Amino acid sequence: MLRNDVGIFTEKGGTIAFLLSKQGIVVVDSQFPEQSNHLIAELKKKSEKPFKLLINTHHHGDHSSGNISFKGITQHVLAHANSKINQENAAKQNKTEDKQLYPSQTYTNTWCQKVGKEKICLHYFGAAHTNGDSLVHFEHANIVHMGDLLFNRRHPFVDRGAGANIRSWIQVLDRAGSTFDSKTLYVYGHSANGFDITGNADDLKKFGDYLGRLLQFAEQEIKAGKTKEEILKNTSLPGETEWKGDGFQRPLQAAYEELMA
Ligand SMILES: [Zn+2]
Ligand SMILES: [Zn+2]
Secondary structure, three states: OOEOOEEEEOOOOOOEEEEEEOOEEEEEOOOOHHHHHHHHHHHHHHOOOOEEEEEOOOOOHHHHHHHHHHOOOEEEEEEEHHHHHHHHHHHHHHOOHHHOOOOOEEEOOEEEEEEOOEEEEEEOOOOOOOOOOOEEEEOOOOEEEOHHHOEEOOOOOOOHHHOOOHHHHHHHHHHHHHHOOOOOEEEOOEEOOOOOOEEOHHHHHHHHHHHHHHHHHHHHHHHOOOOHHHHOOOOOOOOOOOOOOOOOHHHHHHHHHHHHO
């Protein structure tokens, strides 16, 4: 448990958050079917209330393929309208349509509802990791699930095929920083080994700075006349001390493609 009646669950995939209220259980993200089965069993030990709502921060399989475990259990499934479209497209492409439980409700800008003593608001601030990322705010607990809008000290996946945009992502992080306050506790989809899956506004600022320097670096390399192949030989962002480790090529390639588009 984090605070109030909000807790987190991690096993494999994007971090799950949940609310145990007298009016029912709310779950944010579902990892994979096996993980969601474990989660459901654990939550049933903690509460006899029904599963009221399952929210997906976005469509990626490590956040939504466990939805199917909630079939017939949850009253509603909620996500951003683009997240639903992305989930349908990905399932068609991967021929996994029979393994999906799609959102039964969608929204476009903001969605709020009281659940027991808690009030939950979903915000969409624009394209970022995909074009359908929700920030899920438990207002009384003052906890925000960021989904994959924040990779804590880990190079991010930038899903350009699903409408991701790095420049807009930086603005989304800025807007989160000005919407929520200094006491807000953030939950992250992923972190590097040894780093927390929760944190504060400072992490958002640092990740935004990293994305800004990533774009700047890609731009410099392009201006220096390097080819895509030459640019993608870089294995780290020069001068970066916190976002390190493997996987730098992925965001670098996305930055290159975004700048060349
Ligand atoms: Zn993820
Ligand atoms: Zn993702």
